[in-house]
Amino acid sequence: xxxxxxxxxxxxxVKTNGHGPLGTPGQIAAEKRALRLIQAPEVAAxxxxxRAMLEADPAARLPDAAQxxxxxxxxxxxxxxxxxxxGDTQRPQFVWRADNAAHIWFGHAFxxxxxxxxxxxxxxRTSFIEGSCRYEVRGRLSSxxxxxxxxxxxPGTPGATPxxxxxxxxxxxxxxxSLLKDSQMTFDADGRFTILIGPENEPGNANFxxxxxxxxxxxxxxxxxxxxxxxxxxxxxxxxEPSSPPPTEDDILKRFVADLPGYMRFWSSFKDNWLGGLSDxxxxxxxxxxxxxxxxxxxxxxxxxxDALVISTTDGGGKYxxxxxxxxxxxxxxDSRNGNLSLNNSQVARNPxxxxxxxxxxxxxxxxxxxxxxxxxxxxxxxxxxxxxxxVDAQALVRQVEVMKLSDIPTRIPAAVPRLDAKxxxxxxxxxxxxxxRRLGASxxx
Numbered sequence: 001x002x003x004x005x006x007x008x009x010x011x012x013x014v015k016t017n018g019h020g021p022l023g024t025p026g027q028i029a030a031e032k033r034a035l036r037l038i039q040a041p042e043v044a045a046x047x048x049x050x051r052a053m054l055e056a057d058p059a060a061r062l063p064d065a066a067q068x069x070x071x072x073x074x075x076x077x078x079x080x081x082x083x084x085x086x087g088d089t090q091r092p093q094f095v096w097r098a099d100n101a102a103h104i105w106f107g108h109a110f111x112x113x114x115x116x117x118x119x120x121x122x123x124x125r126t127s128f129i130e131g132s133c134r135y136e137v138r139g140r141l142s143s144x145x146x147x148x149x150x151x152x153x154x155p156g157t158p159g160a161t162p163x164x165x166x167x168x169x170x171x172x173x174x175x176x177x178s179l180l181k182d183s184q185m186t187f188d189a190d191g192r193f194t195i196l197i198g199p200e201n202e203p204g205n206a207n208f209x210x211x212x213x214x215x216x217x218x219x220x221x222x223x224x225x226x227x228x229x230x231x232x233x234x235x236x237x238x239x240x241e242p243s244s245p246p247p248t249e250d251d252i253l254k255r256f257v258a259d260l261p262g263y264m265r266f267w268s269s270f271k272d273n274w275l276g277g278l279s280d281x282x283x284x285x286x287x288x289x290x291x292x293x294x295x296x297x298x299x300x301x302x303x304x305x306x307d308a309l310v311i312s313t314t315d316g317g318g319k320y321x322x323x324x325x326x327x328x329x330x331x332x333x334x335d336s337r338n339g340n341l342s343l344n345n346s347q348v349a350r351n352p353x354x355x356x357x358x359x360x361x362x363x364x365x366x367x368x369x370x371x372x373x374x375x376x377x378x379x380x381x382x383x384x385x386x387x388x389x390x391x392v393d394a395q396a397l398v399r400q401v402e403v404m405k406l407s408d409i410p411t412r413i414p415a416a417v418p419r420l421d422a423k424x425x426x427x428x429x430x431x432x433x434x435x436x437x438r439r440l441g442a443s444x445x446x
Contacts, residue, residue, distance in 0.1 A: 020441040021142075021233040022123070026086070026093040028106045033249065034081035035108060042257045047073070050264055054329075057268055064376045065328035072329040073264070075100060075114030080263045082113055083158035084256040089130040090242035094220065094234045098124050101337045103440055112335075116270050117298075117382055120336040120436070121322045121344045123222035123231040128158060131177075131211035134198035134239040137218075139232045141182075141191035147225035147319040148387040149182040149232055150293045151195065153209055156217040159259025161266065168276035171298060172290040177216065178209040179291030183387075198239075221293075223386050225320040226346035227435035271330045271380070274298070278380070281309055283401045286385065286394045294320075294386035295394055299401075301325065301360060301381050303373060308361035308409060311383070312400035314354065319387025321345040323358050323371055326380045333374035337436035339429060340372045347432070349418035355399060357417045364425060365409050368418035 037043065050073050059065040079098055086095045099120075100112040118124070123146070129135055141149070154175050155162050164174030180195065186206050187193045195207045197218070202208035222231035247255075275284045278300045285297035295316075301309055315321045324342035327333040332341060348356045349368035360371040360381060373379065385397060404412055420428065 020439065021231050022096050022439070023105060023441060024094075027095055028108075030082055030085040030093070030095045031110045032108055033085040033252070034078060035110070036249070037081040037084065037253055037256050038077060040253055040257075042253065043077070043260070046257065046260060050077075050261065053261070053265060054268060059271070059328045062328050062378045064378045068327050068329060068331070068333065072268070072331055075112065075331055076264050076267055077260060078111060079113035079115050080159060080260055081256060083126065083128070084252050084259065086126075087128050087158040087252070087255070088246055089128050089133070089215065090238055090244055091246060092127045092129055092135060092236045092238060094125045094127045094218075094236055096123060096125050099336075100332045101335050101436065105440070114331045116267050116330040117326055117380070118332060119322065119324060119382075119384065120332070120342050121224045121227075121320070121384075123224065123439070125220040125222075125231075125234060127218045127236050129197065129211070129216045129218060131213045131216045132199055134196070134200075135236055136239055137195040137197065137234065137236045139193055139195075139234045141187065141193075141232050142230035143191075144228060144230050145182075145191070146222040146229050146231060148221070148223040148293070150221045150223075151178075151180045151209060152176060152219045152221070152291065152293075153178040153197070153211060154217050154219065155212065155214060157215045159255065159263050161217065163266070163270070166273045166276055168284050169287055170290060171275055171285070171287060171296045174290065176290045177212050179293060180207070180209050181293055223294075223320050224439075225344055225387075227432075227439060231439070268329065271328075274330075281401075281403050283311070283381075283383070283398060286383065286397050288394065294318075294384060294388060295392070295397065296385075297383040297398060299381055300378070301373070302378055303360070303362060303403070304377070305362050306406050307403055308359045308365050308406050309381070310357065310359050310400060310402050310404055310409075310413065311398065312351075312355055312357045313383060313398050314356075314396065315345060316385060316392045316394075316397050317389045318385045318392075320385065321356070322384045323369075324382050325360065325371055325373060325376075326382070327374070327376055328378050328380070330380055333376055333379065337433050339374065340370055340432070341374055343369055343371060347428075349420075351418070352416050357400075357413065359409065361406060363406065364422075365406050366419050366421075367409065367413065368420045370420075370425075
């Protein structure tokens with residue numbers, strides 16, 4: 001929304017026919033309810049205080065962060081609105097969230113949402129449950145499934161997620177209750193699966209996730225190593241009768257208004273001690289994700305207009321690798337479907353030995369695997385690996401991290417490292433947009 005409380009950016013999104021597993025009736029209802037919440041006068045009245053909160057953040061001293069304050073408020077507000085819209089644990093549903101690209105479908109325009117380090121290669125879906133209850137998740141993998149599908153349960157409500165002390169040993173929230181990966185699950189011949197969730201153990205059931213008492217959050221990650229891969233279909237239901245009536249929209253609005261300042265304070269400060277604190281142009285990690293579902297390396301970047309941060313990596317035999325950047329608020333600085341703000345292992349050109357050399361820079365360095373800073377001098381960079389073999393030397397996944405001048409790249413980077421000219425770069429970026437739109441069932445762009 002803008003300072004007037006109106007949703008901004010929605011009409012620039014991709015227009016879609018909604019075919020596919022993401023445009024569910026529950027998703028559409030949640031987005032429409034979230035749009036109504038955002039438009040409420042009570043939410044508009046919060047805007048000055050939310051803006052003052054971010055202006056007081058030390059990050060706001062950076063020009064890159066200061067100019068993106070309103071966008072950060074928009075993305076965090078919309079993410080919470082979507083979550084509050086499905087916060088009824090007695091009538092759970094999955095909602096696709098934290099994707100910053102706007103889209104237009106089913107008669108409404110959705111402007112995008114965000115949290116922190118949101119990955120264009122992930123399809124993040126969330127549901128909220130009560131840990132003392134039992135639930136059933138049913139789903140199905142397509143014939144072109146994601147590189148990895150995982151289900152994670154952590155404590156939390158739509159407006160409050162616990163955070164344990166951060167360190168350079170873990171990039172996550174540190175409160176995981178259960179994790180289930182597709183490599184641990186059983187499926188029928190058609191890719192269908194059923195997961196049981198509850199407080200009592202189910203011995204011998206590979207598709208079981210244990211909960212603790214209290215409010216819980218389910219996080220589902222379809223990790224796409226290729227944007228033609230299709231997320232799993234998902235549905236969740238309470239086993240038994242609801243113990244309370246559904247909340248009214250007025251109830252949901254009151255909760256949203258009460259939760260929004262704390263939610264924004266949580267996610268705006270998450271960056272401050274993430275991975276124990278990050279320094280400019282120095283990579284921390286790779287370190288294991290909680291529960292062993294992958295690895296992550298990260299750092300801050302601080303680059304002049306003629307600088308490039310050159311990073312060379314290997315995939316370690318994993319099914320997925322990805323490199324992305326965010327702005328100083330840890331949000332993707334512009335629509336992730338346009339421009340090389342990230343690259344995964346199907347989008348890169350490899351060196352002769354199978355490694356990958358990236359160049360993070362404000363302007364095109366001519367190397368094939370250019371990560372665009374989106375016009376920013378400051379921000380965060382994230383490297384990810386998933387679907388890894390059992391024994392991995394994490395420290396061997398990164399070979400080089402070095403700042404150099406753009407003018408030095410032609411002589412300092414070996415000729416065998418792939419290059420792209422301007423024409424080939426335009427083709428690369430156009431393919432990115434087309435491939436992204438496919439996940440939405442896109443019919444045209446508007």
